[in-house]
Amino acid sequence: MNRTLQTFYKIYEFYPNLIHIPTSKNIFRRCRPISDARNIASSAPSGNLMKVTIVGAAGKIGQSLCLMLKQSPLIDVLCLHDIKPTSGFAMELTHVDTNCKITAFTGKDNLLPALDNFKDYFLQAFIAIGTNPVNSLVPMACEVLKKGGCYNPKTVFGITTLDTVRANTFVAQVQGLEPECVVVPVIGGHTEETIIPVLSKAKPCAEFTNEELENITMSIRKAHENILKLKPPDSAPLSSAFATARFIISLVKAIQGYPDIIECALVSSKVHPQLKYLSTPLLLGPNGVAKNLGIPELSDFESCMFDNAIPTLISDIKMGEKFVGVQDPPPCDPCDPNPKAPRCPKNWC
Numbered sequence: 555m556n557r558t559l560q561t562f563y564k565i566y567e568f569y570p571n572l573i574h575i576p577t578s579k580n581i582f583r584r585c586r587p588i589s590d591a592r593n594i595a596s597s598a599p600s601g602n603l604m605k606v607t608i609v610g611a612a613g614k615i616g617q618s619l620c621l622m623l624k625q626s627p628l629i630d631v632l633c634l635h636d637i638k639p640t641s642g643f644a645m646e647l648t649h650v651d652t653n654c655k656i657t658a659f660t661g662k663d664n665l666l667p668a669l670d671n672f673k674d675y676f677l678q679a680f681i682a683i684g685t686n687p688v689n690s691l692v693p694m695a696c697e698v699l700k701k702g703g704c705y706n707p708k709t710v711f712g713i714t715t716l717d718t719v720r721a722n723t724f725v726a727q728v729q730g731l732e733p734e735c736v737v738v739p740v741i742g743g744h745t746e747e748t749i750i751p752v753l754s755k756a757k758p759c760a761e762f763t764n765e766e767l768e769n770i771t772m773s774i775r776k777a778h779e780n781i782l783k784l785k786p787p788d789s790a791p792l793s794s795a796f797a798t799a800r801f802i803i804s805l806v807k808a809i810q811g812y813p814d815i816i817e818c819a820l821v822s823s824k825v826h827p828q829l830k831y832l833s834t835p836l837l838l839g840p841n842g843v844a845k846n847l848g849i850p851e852l853s854d855f856e857s858c859m860f861d862n863a864i865p866t867l868i869s870d871i872k873m874g875e876k877f878v879g880v881q882d883p884p885p886c887d888p889c890d891p892n893p894k895a896p897r898c899p900k901n902w903c
């Protein structure tokens with residue numbers, strides 16, 4: 555096994571529910587009706603196939619996610635991988651009368667066959683991580699990919715779409731709007747203290763009383779906890795699968811050249827000096843992040859939440875990096891300056 559293969563193997567061992575989308579620059583198909591898609595897809599040359607691999611596919615989220623993705627006319631091959639048996643579940647999915655083909659692999663030894671295209675496309679393959687803790691696993695994955703010499707910061711994503719889906723829903727309830735019409739950016743990370751719903755930029759309407767702002771924000775941040783109270787020890791597999799499917803379809807559309815695809819996701823970031831990874835709105839294109847749209851202008855309430863989240867985000871990021879051996883840079887020692895360097899100013903460190 556060469557070094558690149560080992561790297562990928564290591565990543566996939568760590569990340570059930572990681573979603574891998576091998577891409578080809580040749581893939582620029584436009585949206586088309588399902589009936590039309592059946593014909594086109596069946597005659598599409600294999601190099602142009604849109605394949606999505608779900609790792610951890612036999613789990614609670616994975617199964618619903620696969621069912622949703624099986625219904626997409628934009629995906630040609632849906633590949634299921636899990637350490638648990640996948641063949642029965644895969645056979646059931648093949649009975650769903652949509653064009654998307656199903657392939658299935660079981661066990662660690664079959665991970666590489668599940669990712670059969672990655673050797674050719676690994677720098678373009680999109681990797682989306684839904685497994686918690688997303689705030690730490692994305693930095694960890696990026697470090698592993700860097701060590702393997704196959705890191706492309708534009709194509710590694712932490713899935714935070716569930717926070718956006720919840721924000722849209724709760725805002726729509728309060729404002730009496732249809733949830734499908736509401737768009738709320740959610741930045742930060744994917745834990746209670748790091749989720750920052752930017753309600754001041756909600757569309758189509760960002761008018762809220764202070765009480766509404768506080769209630770909606772808390773409902774989004776505590777959504778997981780509130781679900782656990784009603785259905786312990788379950789998480790939120792249905793809404794998570796829905797949100798993950800939405801994010802995956804957005805990635806697929808971006809790869810296929812659809813314009814104006816914007817999603818919030820946790821990515822390697824330079825938009826804040828202290829945060830190497832941050833979830834912000836992203837313009838997605840065929841090569842991944844086409845443009846990081848950055849931190850929207852925040853209200854005082856949102857700025858306060860953001861400032862409070864920074865230490866947690868930093869510590870979550872460090873935790874992920876340390877897990878794969880990345881050390882903090884040695885602290886600056888003002889008593890032992892490099893004689894060739896300018897003297898370290900007092901309190902610099």
Ligand SMILES: NC(=O)C1=CN([C@@H]2O[C@H](COP(=O)(O)OP(=O)(O)OC[C@H]3O[C@@H](n4cnc5c(N)ncnc54)[C@H](O)[C@@H]3O)[C@@H](O)[C@H]2O)C=CC1
Nearest residue numbers: 567570610612613614615616636637638684685686716794
């Ligand atoms: N990002 C988000 O918004 C959300 C993320 N989650 C996270 O998603 C993850 C999955 O949740 P569930 O589906 O409910 O869990 P689950 O336990 O039902 O499913 C996980 C699946 O991964 C498989 N698996 C474990 N190790 C594997 C490996 N090395 N290779 C391949 N497959 C492997 C297991 O056999 C299992 O089928 C959890 O970490 C959860 O915290 C949950 C909700 C929302």
Ligand SMILES: O=C([O-])CC(=O)C(=O)O
Nearest residue numbers: 686716744777778789790
């Ligand atoms: O932690 C979990 O398993 C569930 C989760 O992310 C959420 O509901 O937002």
